[in-house]
Amino acid sequence: MKKIVNDPELVVEEMLQGFVAAHPNDVKQLPNTTVIARKDAPVSNKVGLVSDGGSGHEPAHAGYVGEGMLDAAVAGEVFTSPTPDQVFEAIKAVDSGQGVFLVIKNYTGDVMNFEMAKEMAEAEGIRVQQVVVNDDVAVEDSSFTTGRRGIAGTVFVHKIAGAKAAQGGSLEEVKAVADKVVANVRSIGMALTPCTVPAAGKPSFVLEDKEMELGIGIHGEPGIERKAITTADQLATELTQKVLDDMNLSSGDEVAVMINGLGATPEMELYIVNRKVSEILSDKGFKVYETFVGNYMTSLEMAGCSVTLLKVDQELKDLLEVQSKALAFRR
Amino acid sequence: MKKIVNDPELVVEEMLQGFVAAHPNDVKQLPNTTVIARKDAPVSNKVGLVSDGGSGHEPAHAGYVGEGMLDAAVAGEVFTSPTPDQVFEAIKAVDSGQGVFLVIKNYTGDVMNFEMAKEMAEAEGIRVQQVVVNDDVAVEDSSFTTGRRGIAGTVFVHKIAGAKAAQGGSLEEVKAVADKVVANVRSIGMALTPCTVPAAGKPSFVLEDKEMELGIGIHGEPGIERKAITTADQLATELTQKVLDDMNLSSGDEVAVMINGLGATPEMELYIVNRKVSEILSDKGFKVYETFVGNYMTSLEMAGCSVTLLKVDQELKDLLEVQSKALAFRR
Amino acid sequence: MELQIKQVISWMEKTNEKIQSNKEYLTSLDQAIGDGDHGLNMARGFQEVVNKLSSSNYTYVSDVLKDVSMTLLSKVGGASGPLYGTAFLKMSTALKGIETVDYPQFKKAVVEAVNGVKERGKANKGEKTMIDVWEPIVDFLQKQDNLEAKELESTAEKAMEATQDLKATKGRAAYLKERSIGHLDPGSVSSYYIFAALSEVLEEGA
Amino acid sequence: MELQIKQVISWMEKTNEKIQSNKEYLTSLDQAIGDGDHGLNMARGFQEVVNKLSSSNYTYVSDVLKDVSMTLLSKVGGASGPLYGTAFLKMSTALKGIETVDYPQFKKAVVEAVNGVKERGKANKGEKTMIDVWEPIVDFLQKQDNLEAKELESTAEKAMEATQDLKATKGRAAYLKERSIGHLDPGSVSSYYIFAALSEVLEEGA
Ligand SMILES: Nc1ncnc2c1ncn2[C@@H]1O[C@H](COP(=O)(O)OP(=O)(O)O)[C@@H](O)[C@H]1O
Ligand SMILES: Nc1ncnc2c1ncn2[C@@H]1O[C@H](COP(=O)(O)OP(=O)(O)O)[C@@H](O)[C@H]1O
Ligand SMILES: [Mg+2]
Ligand SMILES: [Mg+2]
Ligand SMILES: [Mg+2]
Ligand SMILES: [Mg+2]
Structure with missing residues (x-):
């Protein structure tokens, strides 16, 4: 293994530190989390957009945080979906009262962790909607299996749902357009x-x-x-x-x-x-x-x-x- | 060698075709050349900016063509500086009468080919100035040797000289600020x-x-x-x-x-x-x-x-x- | 059988030992049909579990299990994090307020745990997941009036080995379809370690 | 000696053959102390040269050399393109209007070529470049009253081999400093092919 790393167990934390050090005017790391959020989150009167995923997909997902796209990205360990508490922190940090929209890639772990986070958020009265991206045609789409995976098409979901939210779309409108992207x-x-x-x-x-x-x-x-x-x-x-x-x-x-x-x-x-x-x-x-x-x-x-x-x-x-x-x- | 290519001898030509196919509203390929230029080149009343280099450095150099940066990029074979005739074509294509500024990385071949292109351009009455980027401190800077190489710092030269030209800077002003970047x-x-x-x-x-x-x-x-x-x-x-x-x-x-x-x-x-x-x-x-x-x-x-x-x-x-x-x- | 706080903590410690020493093995199993992080996920999670347990004081078994659950939930991630988190949370809930857990209570807790995992993962037996270890354990427990530690271990082991022949239809291995056959399910192997550790604790306690 | 159009074309053809069959060798020499494209550059350039020459008609040797020069200039790139382009351009200029080139004329043309290369490349003998073949050739020509084909070849070969011991101070190999010692200079090897090809043409013509 040839890599430019320090402790292989710390790559995610150190990457996030390096990311915030590079872009301190654009983003912030929520204290004691692996969440990167817009510096100005929560943006008032706007649906909050959160995406997540294991690390190792850079620039996804923190690279898509910014005006017109995501409000926060939750980083898991390398190739491991982040845990519900982290996602919950992201949801809380971006909610301005207009609700929060989650972009999830269709993997068992991602879906389950997000569901649990959603349950936590709803318990605190935050409205949460989500879309599960499943663009990978390599995998059969069947109701008996896990279904298709989410891969690069997710970036289009970030872009388009993010634009809708930036334009002041409601949680339902953001979901509608995200669903449309996923369908297409x-x-x-x-x-x-x-x-x-x-x-x-x-x-x-x-x-x-x-x-x-x-x-x-x-x-x-x-x-x-x-x-x-x-x-x-x-x-x-x-x-x-x-x-x-x-x-x-x-x-x-x-x-x-x-x-x-x-x-x-x-x-x-x-x-x-x-x-x-x-x-x-x-x-x-x-x-x-x-x-x-x-x-x-x-x-x-x-x-x-x-x-x-x-x-x-x-x-x-x-x-x-x-x-x-x-x-x-x-x- | 594991690569996604067709004929290895044709990678540059096919890359350029794929580039123009991807961004037809932004750039054009000058016919029968390996020059990628702004779609709207020459931009009137603006100093034209040209950079070059062997291919294999993508997104350099075609990726830096656009408003506020380069007017044209000349692609050589992989890791081989382009030939004078190609550079000359680029110079002609971006000159609006305000002169053309060349950003050259300090390699024997690049410098010589550019010099010959400059001679050709000047013979046709086009004013040409250039800067030779030599940011690589790995290599000793001595008047007895080739001197330091130009590497990633070149991108800052493109950005800053490009901005100066976009603001209407004269050929001399563009050169002055490019020299300043190279010095720093x-x-x-x-x-x-x-x-x-x-x-x-x-x-x-x-x-x-x-x-x-x-x-x-x-x-x-x-x-x-x-x-x-x-x-x-x-x-x-x-x-x-x-x-x-x-x-x-x-x-x-x-x-x-x-x-x-x-x-x-x-x-x-x-x-x-x-x-x-x-x-x-x-x-x-x-x-x-x-x-x-x-x-x-x-x-x-x-x-x-x-x-x-x-x-x-x-x-x-x-x-x-x-x-x-x-x-x-x-x- | 009887489970007290001390034994539950010992159970988790032994689980952690097994997982730490098989971290690379679990990861290599997951590389074959998954994404190669299961050993890393479990090692990270259970290390945190024993750290947490050793620095806390407990009155009830259910509190220990609750901490196990919460730690796994917040440290593991991936598919196994919420699933194991759910399993231990369900056990905790089932054993709420009990100081010394007896066999029927334990049996009920494991049944709840499996149901929780199945619901969370929307999966059933035969889909090449950890359920293929947990469900045979439930069947085995249902048939017994008292827990035979040795048999618990061998039941888990057999169930774990049987996942080799299954075709995955849930989890990441499902993408491989037929190519998933012939490989052990990583989550079933880690589940086996959990029951093997429990078996050791029970034997020691006996 | 005497050089006519036919022989100059044959010279270029033989040069091309040598370069094509040593393309990988030249590239591997350039990989050691340069950027690994010299074989590719030369092969691309000289193939175009013979294509061009075979599809054109010429009255003067200088016109052939002009086409050689222009083709190399526009097809090779890198350092060697402008340098070889300059060399042949200078020869072409020196031989302007001459139908059959004699030895003194040829000698003068090569001297002009070397001066052109030195000027274009701002380099001198001993810097581990193609000049370390061209300059010894000039010295050799200056000493002779008639051209000995065999000796031309062996002079070029010896000069080429001598570049092995030099430390590069010009061109890409200069970045390696001491580490450039012990390797042949790729451009000197391709220059050797050019003179070896010339030697063969002269021998045939003799
Ligand atoms: N839907 C599911 N139901 C039950 N168990 C599952 C399910 N999906 C995956 N698993 C279990 O999780 C294990 C993989 O865990 P892990 O590698 O940590 O997560 P991930 O697949 O997200 O990388 C599998 O070996 C399997 O036993
Ligand atoms: N300044 C120079 N003067 C003379 N010859 C040079 C000079 N720089 C390089 N060369 C010659 O060019 C050769 C390299 O050619 P090539 O590999 O085609 O170009 P590049 O170095 O641009 O990749 C060297 O081996 C050397 O003989
Ligand atoms: Mg994973
Ligand atoms: Mg080169
Ligand atoms: Mg995994
Ligand atoms: Mg080279």
């Missing part, structure tokens, strides 16, 4: 290399020289299929096709595209993937409204990428345009 | 792993499990010293000290800080480094004006980081604040 966003990922949780000290799985893992999650968990590496174009085609298969697009529909790096992928490769993705989309008669390329939802130093498509209508496009001062999503 | 910016980098030029197919050097390379450049060239990996705090201390040794800071002075990832470094680790860097600076009585953490000047998939300090006065602070619409430096 699909992703799939792949990895060339695994990643190493600092405290574990060894990679989560092993890939041979010519192998890649398709349908990878964002926690170093194995994907759904291991196969031989292909060209960027073949890969882009396969990923895009798998995403499109799970969407209901008609010619003329507009999409926002996210080509997300998992941590160690040179931006060069992401753009090479985008070259083909955008070609495929235009060949099929879909219109690319906007494209986001970069590290938005990572898995430590995993090499690989994910492709996300979000079907947009006028409402979603308008909300995408709204100003955001989040550090990792400035516009 | 220092950096040093280190690597945990090498990187692989796609067309070369194998890593540029080999590091053992517990080794790191100090004073690394950004082209996969070996650094100045190979040593055992230390903790993040020790590393941050050593890098910061080396940078400070080459600056003339007095207590109370203000600095902008950049903790730059070389490509495969999790943001988590960069923030852990920043935690210590900011502590050291405040212990020494220096004031951190603003901190930038992320992948600003990379070396493909190299793991490692660099630390850059820029001593700022009111002028530089004001210019740092100016709006930028560059894709990789929005503010």
